[in-house]
Amino acid sequence: LAKTTQPISMDSYEGQEVNITCSHNNIATNDYITWYQQFPSQGPRFIIQGYKTKVTNEVASLFIPADRKSSTLSLPRVSLSDTAVYYCLVAFNQAGTALIFGKGTTLSVSS
Amino acid sequence: GAVVSQHPSRVICKSGTSVKIECRSLDFQATTMFWYRQFPKKSLMLMATSNEGSKATYEQGVEKDKFLINHASLTLSTLTVTSAHPEDSSFYICSAAQQGPGEKLFFGSGTQLSVL
Numbered sequence: 001l002a003k004t005t006q007p008i009s010m011d012s013y014e015g016q017e018v019n020i021t022c023s024h025n026n027i028a029t030n031d032y033i034t035w036y037q038q039f040p041s042q043g044p045r046f047i048i049q050g051y052k053t054k055v056t057n058e059v060a061s062l063f064i065p066a067d068r069k070s071s072t073l074s075l076p077r078v079s080l081s082d083t084a085v086y087y088c089l090v091a092f093n094q095a096g097t098a099l100i101f102g103k104g105t106t107l108s109v110s111s
Numbered sequence: 112g113a114v115v116s117q118h119p120s121r122v123i124c125k126s127g128t129s130v131k132i133e134c135r136s137l138d139f140q141a142t143t144m145f146w147y148r149q150f151p152k153k154s155l156m157l158m159a160t161s162n163e164g165s166k167a168t169y170e171q172g173v174e175k176d177k178f179l180i181n182h183a184s185l186t187l188s189t190l191t192v193t194s195a196h197p198e199d200s201s202f203y204i205c206s207a208a209q210q211g212p213g214e215k216l217f218f219g220s221g222t223q224l225s226v227l
Contacts (some may be wrong), residue, residue, distance in 0.1 A: 032213030043117070043204045043218030044155070051213060087154070091214060099145075099206075099216050101155040 004088045009106045018075045020105050022088030025069050033064060033071045036087045038104070044087060048073070075107075083109045113139050115207050117219025124195055125227055132190045132222045134205030140185035141207035145216065146178075149202045161188045195226045 005023045012018045024033070032051050036044035048055055050062040050071070061074040075082060087104040114137040124130050134144055142163050147155040159180050160168040167180035177199075179191040188207075192199055202223050206216040 034213065034215065036218075041202065041221065041223065043115075043206070043221045046215055046217060049213050049215060100157060101147075103154050 004090055004102045006086075006088050006102060006105045008103065009108065011108050011110065012078055014079055014109060014111050015077050018078050018082070018107060018109075020073045020075075020086055020088075020107070021070055022073070023070045024088070024090045027068050027090050031068075031090045033062065033068075034089045034091065034099070035060070035062065035071075035073045036089065038085045038087065047086075078107075078109045080109050080111060083107060113137075113207070113209050113215075113217045115205065115217045115219045117205050117222060119222060120220060121223045121225075123225045123227065126196055127194055129191055129193045130195055130224060132192075132203055132205070132224075134188045134190070134207070134219050136186045136207040136209075136217070139207070139209050141188075141209065142185060143208045144182060144188040145206045145208070146180060146188075146190050147204045147206065149204060149221075151202075155204060192224065195224070197226045200224055200226045 034049040035047040037047050038044040048060050048062045050064050052064050055062045063072040085104040085106050087101050089099045091099050116135045116137055118133050122130055144161040146158045148158050149155045157170050158173045161180045161182040163182045163185050169175045177193055182188040202221050204221045206218040209215045
């Protein structure tokens with residue numbers, strides 16, 4: 001499984017755009033990149049998944065360069081409720097593959 | 112997104128007793144479910160992979176006789192902590208795999224186990 005590296009923490013203010021970058025230098029051809037959000041005492045929540053280029057949904061965008069060795073989660077106009085831990089995971093697209101969590105990025109949003 | 116229900120959300124038990132935690136995928140079938148454990152301010156640690164109709168696969172260092180996993184149907188997996196001790200106190204989280212172009216995991220809300 002590809003190892004991921006993220007910043008341990010980030011700080012932002014309400015209304016700003018936040019970009020969290022994850023490096024995964026040994027990503028394999030069949031690996032997908034998935035981001036999760038976790039609040040204290042809750043299970044992680046799926047945010048977005050992508051394979052290449054750009055993916056956008058109602059809450060975030062995911063940018064993946066051509067070499068796929070990194071990815072950037074973009075959260076537009078964050079609010080206080082976006083304060084959470086964000087995990088980047090890379091997993092082989094095969095049934096039954098467990099996701100191994102890294103340390104994640106703790107995002108703190110202030111007013 | 113898909114919904115995974117986990118119960119109970121919180122349980123307090125006496126040392127030596129057993130506790131069962133249920134994990135259900137409500138709107139999709141999950142051949143594979145996973146059980147994680149999380150300590151305060153730490154990341155999730157994979158405990159075991161639960162496959163419907165077969166024995167679970169445990170990660171190194173996880174005692175299979177203490178953490179019994181049953182995946183009897185495509186929508187239900189259970190984790191039983193047997194003869195619980197205070198060191199088993201932790202936050203337990205289940206997840207179910209939804210197949211697609213890229214496999215996605217959807218997580219339960221977690222169970223906070225406190226063993227007195």
